[in-house]
Amino acid sequence: MSNTAGLVIPCKAAVSWEAGKPLVIQQVEVAPPQAMEVRVKIKYTSLCHTDLYFWEAKGQTPLFPRIFGHEAAGIIESVGEGVSDLQVGDHVLPVFTGECGDCAHCKSQESNMCDLLRINTDRGVMLSDGKSRFSINGNPINHFLGTSTFSEYTVVHSGCLAKVNPLAPLDKICILSCGVSTGLGATLNVAKPKKGSSVAIFGLGAVGLAAAEGARIAGASRIIGIDLSPKRFDEAKKFGVTEFVNPKEHDRPVQQVIAEMTNGGVDRSVECTGNVNVMVSAFECVHDGWGVAVLVGVPNKDAVFMTKPINLLNERTLKGTFFGNYKPRTDLPSVVDMYMNKKLELDKFITHRLSFSEINKAFEYMVKGEGLRCIISMED
């Protein structure tokens, strides 16, 4: 690999030219990494709902052409100037948010919202020079979330790469660089249910099931899964979900249903839909005195969270999380280790596999609501 260091690499990428239209696999040129950047050979990538959302570009200003993708695993091909803690050949997970190590957030024990490298969905260029590392015939292609993993090679800021155990199978752990860690961390790092406690999970997609997996690992005795789609219930049992509530089947608000099932409310709840009414339900269904609700799903711009103050004065806690409160560089490697130690199960999240040339099928599955995670193998 080192014979490409310092050179432009021509390779295949799945380019999105227009909102909602199939990606086109074509040759792109990937410039070498600049200061504090790293060029990564992507081995496996998966589709996450955030890619779909910005590909559809319904709610926001579109930025095309663009290379999407932010859940992936790869190997370092070369490093730019000033990069000392990563080297060629390292196994890495690129992450859509970063950790510079210097700002107040990175220095805080709690926060993972790095001032320099936190998620930016508008930016389509690299920070160091405001330009893209991708081009086709000299014309720039926009980056996405600083990762752009739907490409055989990509360039990311070194603060956005987690160096992981080289023995970990990249085709499994790629899904840890976004959705699964987000849900898992929401439960393990933020909700922190005690052994034997009760947890309600709202939304049984990949993020919600990861939150359920977190509750299973924490030893929760009851994991109540709430979803409008009953066909998700069977699958959810594999993730530790013990009971199901479909809000459509009840006349009264779902928080009341849950409170009745649990003698006043659950100990913890984790909200993974992004629907603001569900957020309110997730908060109001936790027990007074000690209940904690954690919001994960991202709502639309105009959403308003509203509750009666007495619900807070009654000693309920309301929290929100971003990327499961994991600091990408510091914490993700230990999530990979949880998998290697067989504490965390990942295979059950992977329902489909495709080769890179078939990447558009992954979008079709997700649009149809089929499956959880589809792994795209970059090498056919």
Place this chain on the structure above:
Amino acid sequence: MSSTVGKVIKCKAAVAWEAGKPLVIEEVEVAPPQKKEVRLKILFTSLCHTDLYFWEAKAQDSVFPRILGHEAAGIVESVGEGVTELAPGDHVLPVFTGECKECAHCKSEESNMCSLLRINTDRGVMINDGKTRFSIKGKPVYHFVGTSTFSEYTVVHVGCVAKINPLAPLDKVCVLSCGISTGLGATLNVAKPTKGSSVAIFGLGAVGLGAAEGARLAGASRVIGVDLNPSRFEEAKKFGVTEFVNPKDHKKPVQEVIAEMTDGGVDRSVECTGNVSAMISAFECVHDGWGVAVLVGVPHKDAEFKTHPMNLLNERTLKGTFFGNYKPRSDLPSVVEMYMNKELEVEKFITHEVPFHEINKAFELMQKGEGLRCVIRM
């Protein structure tokens, strides 16, 4: 005192006959304590805003005639059947909320909202038999939040009585049975600022200053007091407040003003006004990534707390507290010890003192917004 055991005691009480009208010092009869009850001789009591609120009875119904009062200190006169943890002569603080020690809340390490004895502002009788222990010429006079401390003697549930160090001066520690502990605990037990952190306190009345005192004890480096009334600022300095913000002095929302003063937001905020806009400001002024806001003040029935969900997804935490999260029986004695160890300063909260027969002066002072705590000597 033992000569009154088992008998009705005739004594003086300040009775509220009608909403908003001055209390009348009357002779009342106080029945002996029943099962799980305790009869207390009240030595000192103080007025708290909640007494005023239910005396004015503007927003809700309140039963009359009623004996108000819930911040006090006294001595146990006699105990009812089944009471083993208290004995005549014990020095105690009666509390408006209780701790049965058996329900899920009492057994929880976190909660202090006892299922059996939590605050009930509607009830004017004792739980045991649904009747009152006070009467005037045979006619019932109602209780208030299970304490009714504006009386020389009162009867309370044993779960609502904190037994304290007999050396603690009762004329000082009486103020610890409500407002100050509420504010103090909001900071020490719930907001939990770390040493050197920044804290914003909304509302600089007794509860807010109790919260500020908590921030001082925790070693906060900046304690920003927020109040519409600048005359409160000078007093607040004694409680560790280092800077002041009057929202009226600014065009932009106060949370923006505070964020600018603190590089993005304070580490902790404690809201002690009960005004729902202030609650939202208190939440939105904490720093993303690690900020925690604690709501203390009780709003009116129709209040709605609203915020953009992004403010939560940005890793801010929103909590609320009740009575500073102190379990009355388990925790209040240690608050008294904090005072006895000279960590917690209580004298500075006491700005006025009146004898019992002048109790209405305490109401007047509070209505005029004068002072912090007025101690009433029985």
